[in-house]
Amino acid sequence: MILFPHAKINIGLNILGKREDGYHGISSIFYPVKQCYDVLEITEQQHFSFVKKGIDIPKGENLCEKAFHLLKKDFSISNVAIQLHKHIPIGAGLGGGSADAALTLMGLNQLFELELNKTQLKKYALQLGADCPFFIDDRPALVEGIGEKLSPIDLDLSVFEIRLVMPGIHISTGEAYAGVSPKIPENPLRELIKLPIxxxxxxxxxxxxxxxxxxxxxxxxxxxxLYKEGAIYAAMSGSGSTIYGFFEK
Known part of the structure; x- marks a missing residue:
């Protein structure tokens, strides 16, 4: 089985405040970007294995491995070989690791005919990371809470070209949050996104x-x-470091 986990961009990202549990409340629009993707291969085999090729990822258990063990804890499934061909940069604000985890869950669900629906899959995905459930639905959404509250929105930007600039600067989520001052915006993102681009x-x-x-x-x-080159709208995605721009095709 071959799957293609792809990136997302954030269109707007408001940090609303720090919660009692230590997490920050956010409001953002997640938009799928299918031109930037990893390749994920899953096959049954006697012993579990995980092999990564391409861009280096941090040492330790990968989210794809965690996804497998999460399902194996609840279901009697065979071992698998997972091979991840990594192209989406790490720490770039594109959600690559979350996409890999979500697609692993979906692939295992299909491979072993577990018949989990999207609601059930999203509950497993949330255990792997706040961004993961988005990739189960894989459609534009208003994201709130710590990233776990998804409200699908009608947003079709396919008439525009999306250019991604990935400068190779790694910005950790902790570093990003340390420099931000949470506040409630005057105009909520759920209303601003309705404006023409x-x-x-x-x-x-x-x-x-x-x-x-x-x-x-x-x-x-x-x-x-990007604006000098004619971008209609440009911004940083997530906590960086990818910068994207929308252009007329």
Missing amino acids: EKWKGKIKNDFEKSIFIKHPKLQSIKEQ
């Missing part, structure tokens, strides 16, 4: 940009360059 500039914002751009001015330069 030509009006997004200056209105739909990523709260991480201010502090991250001070620390990594190259990222601000990339965003400015």
Whole structure:
């Protein structure tokens, strides 16, 4: 079985405040970007194995491995060989690891005919990471809470070209949150996203940009360059470091 976990971008990202559990409440639009993807192969075999090729990922148990063991705990499934061909950069704000985990769950569900529905799969996905459930539905969504509250939205940007600039700067989530001052925006993202894309500039914002751009001015330069090249809207995705722009095709 071969699967293609793909990236997402954040269109706007508001940090609303720190919760009692230590997590930050957010509001963001997640949008699938299918042009940037990993390749995931899953086959049954006698002993479990996980092999990664391509971009280096941190040592320790990978989310694909965790996804397998999570399902094996509840279901009598055979061992598998998982081979991940990694192309989506790590720490780039594109959700690559979360996509890999979600697609592993979906692949195992199909391979072993577990008949888990999307609601059940999303409950497993949430145990692997707050971004993971998004990739089960794989459609544009307003994301709230710590990332676990998904509200599908009608947003079709397929008439535009999406350019991704990945400068290779790794920004940890902890580093990003350390520099941000949470606040409730004057205009909620759920309303701003209804505006025509030509009006997004200056209105739909990523709260991480201010502090991250001070620390990594190259990222601000990339965003400015995208606008010079004719971008209708440009922003940093997630906590960085990918900068994207929407262009007329």
